[in-house]
Amino acid sequence: MADFIKDNLNADGVDRRGFLKCMAWAGTGTFCLIQGGVLKSFALSDIANRGLAAAKGELSFVQLSDSHIGFDKAANPDVTATLDAAIAKVNALETPPEFVLHTGDLSHLSKPSEFDTLDQRLKSLRTDKVFYVPGEHDVLNDDGAQYRERYGKGTKGDGWYSFDQKGVHFIGLVNVMNLKAGGLGTLGKDQLEFVEDDVKHLKSSTPIVVFAHIPLWSVYPEWGWGTDDGAQALGYLKRFGSVSVLNGHIHQIMQKVEGNVTFHTAMSTAFPQPQPGTAPSPGPMKVPADKLRALLGVTDVNFVRGKNTLAVVDSTLA
Amino acid sequence: MKKTMLKVVVCAVLVAALGWMAGGRTHLFAATHLFTTAGAAGPVEIKIDNYSFTPADITVAAGTTVTWVNRDDVPHTVRNNDGTLKSKALDTDDKFSMTFDKPGTYEYFCSIHPKMTAKVVVK
Numbered sequence: 001m002a003d004f005i006k007d008n009l010n011a012d013g014v015d016r017r018g019f020l021k022c023m024a025w026a027g028t029g030t031f032c033l034i035q036g037g038v039l040k041s042f043a044l045s046d047i048a049n050r051g052l053a054a055a056k057g058e059l060s061f062v063q064l065s066d067s068h069i070g071f072d073k074a075a076n077p078d079v080t081a082t083l084d085a086a087i088a089k090v091n092a093l094e095t096p097p098e099f100v101l102h103t104g105d106l107s108h109l110s111k112p113s114e115f116d117t118l119d120q121r122l123k124s125l126r127t128d129k130v131f132y133v134p135g136e137h138d139v140l141n142d143d144g145a146q147y148r149e150r151y152g153k154g155t156k157g158d159g160w161y162s163f164d165q166k167g168v169h170f171i172g173l174v175n176v177m178n179l180k181a182g183g184l185g186t187l188g189k190d191q192l193e194f195v196e197d198d199v200k201h202l203k204s205s206t207p208i209v210v211f212a213h214i215p216l217w218s219v220y221p222e223w224g225w226g227t228d229d230g231a232q233a234l235g236y237l238k239r240f241g242s243v244s245v246l247n248g249h250i251h252q253i254m255q256k257v258e259g260n261v262t263f264h265t266a267m268s269t270a271f272p273q274p275q276p277g278t279a280p281s282p283g284p285m286k287v288p289a290d291k292l293r294a295l296l297g298v299t300d301v302n303f304v305r306g307k308n309t310l311a312v313v314d315s316t317l318a
Numbered sequence: 319m320k321k322t323m324l325k326v327v328v329c330a331v332l333v334a335a336l337g338w339m340a341g342g343r344t345h346l347f348a349a350t351h352l353f354t355t356a357g358a359a360g361p362v363e364i365k366i367d368n369y370s371f372t373p374a375d376i377t378v379a380a381g382t383t384v385t386w387v388n389r390d391d392v393p394h395t396v397r398n399n400d401g402t403l404k405s406k407a408l409d410t411d412d413k414f415s416m417t418f419d420k421p422g423t424y425e426y427f428c429s430i431h432p433k434m435t436a437k438v439v440v441k
Contacts, residue, residue, distance in 0.1 A: 181399065
């Protein structure tokens, strides 16, 4: 497996600005470790060799993304089954996660029946705490009213919010509403003000995890894979020593380190999408049935307090 | 029918040659003219495929009904800023039609994938 990233990060992490791609092809996954805001990635198959299998923290959680319940095309005619497989993987974790984050595109067409199916499936998770942010597929036709009714109770604006868990500050953002012609994902003025205000009272040593559907960094603007005002939001987090940004939307794993910020996108539980620029469009990738599950997955995040370590593990459904 | 086809082809060749002589925008120019000559005031279809509208730039006579049909595996919309064009999310093979009575330039986009932009010019 030649795709994993070796120990090529300096301790300060500032010399590596290029993309750190951990493409999870052919059944491999990625194990990622953040130390003092610097992220290291390992092929899942390499974890045992490096003695990382037992890496446990005071806080661990799982990221699910892009379940697209209702999608039934050739790329994956049974997205409910692959979501079930993801849930089984979560339930099999040695340390049960504190909670699950779903980073959007719960449904494919915002249909009540699709949300119902998702809700029913997620009930089998061994945790009853699930936090959501919407994807653009969850807010079709009604500007997200139904999404907020179901998943956004107690949130602000279009569904943004923050919470604290064992010393880590989590911020859930919505960048899929009011999209402008020719543009990318958008947070908007109100939400930017929320972020600025939300972190004001926090000590700079507080680890921050920001999660939103569309990547907050420019992954591939030509395909709309980025957020127009994402940099502004992250600007408010500059003084923090450790910031992790978790996104979905692009149905593949990518990572990048920018100073104190590590960016991370998750696989979909439904269908894969092509690597940037390798296809005429970002449409669903049709792969042989026996390869599909190797391209779908779950992200498992461990936070170790004191050591200031956040470990992100991506596993495939294969 | 054969004659019409010949006319269209000749027209397309001429237009392409003109476009080439004028330098650049050949493709756009040719597409626009093909539709105005072949379509006249009859119905016009715009295909949504591979995250793009085809043709992306089209000129039609006032009174023309334009139908968008989604051939992608993912939903798209046809919308513009002032709300004159406002389709629901179109799933695969769903259609949306609009009759353009008023001349003008109608720029529109997919509100789910806003990189998808296109326009209809009504004369």
